[in-house]
Structure formats: structure tokens, C-alpha cells
Amino acid sequence: DGLYIIQPKEEPIVVFCNMQDGGWTVIQHITVNSTVDFDRTWQDYKYGFGSVHENHWLGNEYMHQLTGSSVQYILGIKLVNLNAEVKWGQYEPFLIEGEESQYRIRVGLYKGNATDALTLDTEAYLHDNQKFTTKDRDNDNYFMNCAKLELNGIPGGGWWYDACAGANLNRRNVIYWQKDCNKQRPCKFAWMMIKPIEHHQPYPAKACPCQKVEL
DSSP: OOEEEEOSSOOOEEEEEEEETTTTEEEEEEEEEESOOOOOHHHHHHEEOOOOOOSOOOOOHHHHHHTTTOEEEEEEEEEEEEEEEEEEEEEEEEEEEGGTTSSSSHHHHHHSSSSSTTTTTTTTTTOOOOOOBBBBBOOOSSSSSSGGGGTTTTOSSSBBOOSSSEEEESSSSSSSTTTTSSSSEEEEEEEEEEEEEOOOOOOOOSOOOOOOOOO
């Protein structure tokens, strides 16, 4: 685990790598009641904020640069509740589109022991394929701006809202992930992480001496 410099395009950036869990690049981390304010503008979410070894958002533009390359990525969600119980979810593949598409999120097949809160349509909260919304740029499907809606006096922060949310890991006072993390079942930490999909070589490196099987 530790800080690394990577260069997805022209500009090098510092990221936190979670090696103990399998070589993930952390793109978001939040502690409930974090001192880092996630109620930010479009520009803040574009290039990121916070401290990369603590609570932070890496930046939508950097997420796009990483996942929009020729290499496909997996999204990992890690949740820890007040009893130190850990839940995991993975989406394969994972892509953040460019700013011209309002950093739309695309996620593939889900696996894990956490709730599938991004693609499981409960009460019409479907986050997959949604554009990103901040307090100064409303791209959600609600008649109000979901990022401005307050819970216990704290706005929702930037997220890929529908109308509005079955999951939101950027709300400072409540980490929200459907049945796993909410006001009734508080979670203490949440992480969003990505790593490249490991493609196994489809053909043997050397010529195969075996006979061809006729189909």
C-alpha cells in the first residue's frame, strides 16, 4: 500500500494504491463525518480534491483517462460498517466517459457480497448510464438538483444520480449503499477502486504440437 505516481496521459498524478487487496488504484475514499467537504463544484470533481492517502475524490477527468483507454477496468466497492465487517462489490467492465458526455458512468456485470446498488433497479434508482451531477451542474432525472438535496442539513455532493439515489458514497454524514449502508445500518468507511482486467493469453506462446480436433 502507498502513494504512487502514474501518468494516464500527458499529466502525471499521485494516487493511492491498495496492494493488500489485490493491486487497486483508489479513486474515492470517504470516512463518515469526514472533515473533507464533498459538496463541491463541477470543476472540483473534474480534477479531484482531498488528500490521496485519506478522504478524497481522484477526479472525473483522471477516471476517464484511466478507464477510457484501450485497457478495460474493474470497479471495486469496499464498505466497512461500525462492527468492522467488510463487504465487497465488483463491476466488470467499468468506464467513465469524457466531459462531453458529462462523465457518464458505465458498469458491467456485478459480483460480490455487497448489494448491487448501481445496476439493481430498486424504486427506479438506476445509476448505471447516468451523467454526473454537482451542485452547479444538474444532469440528473429529478425535477430538483439531487446534489443539493439535504439530509440532516448536509447536501448530497456530486454523484451519478437518477431521481435521486439508491447509492451515494459522497454524502458526508451518511455513507449510502442501499441495504448495506444507510442511517439504520451505519458504515464507517467506503472506497471506490479500479484495476485493469487481467486478460489471460488466449493462445499458447509456442506452437501447439497437438492434433487439430475436427468439429
